[in-house]
Amino acid sequence: MSTRPKQNSTTLRAVRVAGVGFLIFIFVISALPINDANTPLGTPQSPAEVSSAHPFVPAGGTPVTVTGTYVHPTGMFSLPLVSGWELPGESPEESVAATPDQPITRAGATFINVNAASVVHTFVEDDPTRNLISFEAMEAYYTTEQVGAAWSQYNGGWREMNRRTSDDSLIIDTEMTHEGLVYLGRQITRLQDRWLIVLRIVVPNNNPLLLERLQAIYAPQYHLWQTSLNAPLFWRTLSDTVSGYMIRYPADWRQEDGRHGAPYTLSGRLAERDYRLLTRAIPNVQAADEAAARAWVAETYPRATIQTVQNEVRGAFTGYTLSFLAPDPDGNQRSLTATLINGEGALYVAVLQTFAEGRDLLAPNDNSISPELFRIRETFTPIRLAARTVLPTPTPTPAG
Secondary structure, X not given: OOOHHHHXXXXXXXXXXXXXXXXXXXXXXXXXXXXXXXXXXXXXXXXXXXXXXXXXXXXXXXXXXEEEEEEOOOOOEEEEEEOOXXXXXXXXXXXXXXXXXXXXXXXXXXEEEOOXXXXXXXXXXXXXXXXXXXXXXXXXXXXXXXXXXXXXXXXXXXXXXXXXXXXXXXXXXXXXXXXXXXXXEEEEEEEEOOEEEEEEEXXXXXXXXXXXXXXXXXXXXXXXXXXXXXXXXXXXXXEEOOOOEEEEEOOOOEEEEOOOOOOEEEEEEEOOEEEEEEEEEEEOOOOOOHHHHHHHHHHHOOXXXXXXXEEEEEOOEEEEEEEEEEEOOXXXXXXXXXXXXXXXXXXXXXXXXXXXXOOOOOOOOOOOOOOHHHHHHHOOEEOXXXXXXXXXXXXXXXXX
């Protein structure tokens, strides 16, 4: 039996891997701030003639199936997980925190599909020096030079094909060539409170339908979560993508137990005191007003003494944080806060507790209470989960 087809398939796959690896490199450098000293600016050119080495497109087009929700390690954004588009093995995610020397805050991730020779790159970025305070300012920001910075490494050239606005997004279509292969690129950008939310998609030029399908899946379900800015980017993120919430916590804390769709318990130290953090979602329950929030604490901690109640807002979601005292089963007094956020169809609960006699953890003038507790609570938020693709149920084949 001849081994030539297998060898050819292996060779083509290696070429695709190398090509997609090149695209990842392009996306990584193009997400960096434009700097005359180290980032070349692109010049529009006429792409070279197309090669026929792109992957074969199956009948009906390349399938795009949503399997879950991805949350960036910084908690800065979430988007759909799509079958076949995977995080690469090296440097798949990036995060940049603003410093006195550079003002940019950014978080990003790259997903590749080797078999489809496709790349999806996403990043959110804030640069206060840009003064992007309107959609018109964002449009003006994307000059030919700025667009070219994303595609300048294509050795066969690039050209802008079209730009248009759709709802709150600026869409820029490009055509790029590298090593004789032509690709279609699309950048979809929107502005949210000075933040650029950028989605870049690259597909082979023989598969334009894939570009449309990926945009239709990713763009409407790509969310920036600015609550995560209440904590340092190097903190960890607990994201329950079954229950639909996330919370951030110090990097040296540890998870004791928990899994997606079930309660979590974490623990750590702040200001020389041990704390425990418990999170969960309670389906079909709401704390519609302060009385209901107080009732939840009284029912969950029957011997609790409530001290302070404050309102909470997480975008479209509202709730309460209550501080209270409650003994543990052995009679040891605990100081606690319970943050209750009303989500869609569930009450999201985060309880912080420590053994501290009579301490009100919401007391504004108690300097012995770590401000990190406030930061943890402020990052606790429901998130919108990506709608999974419902696959058709196979029709049984009649016997006989």
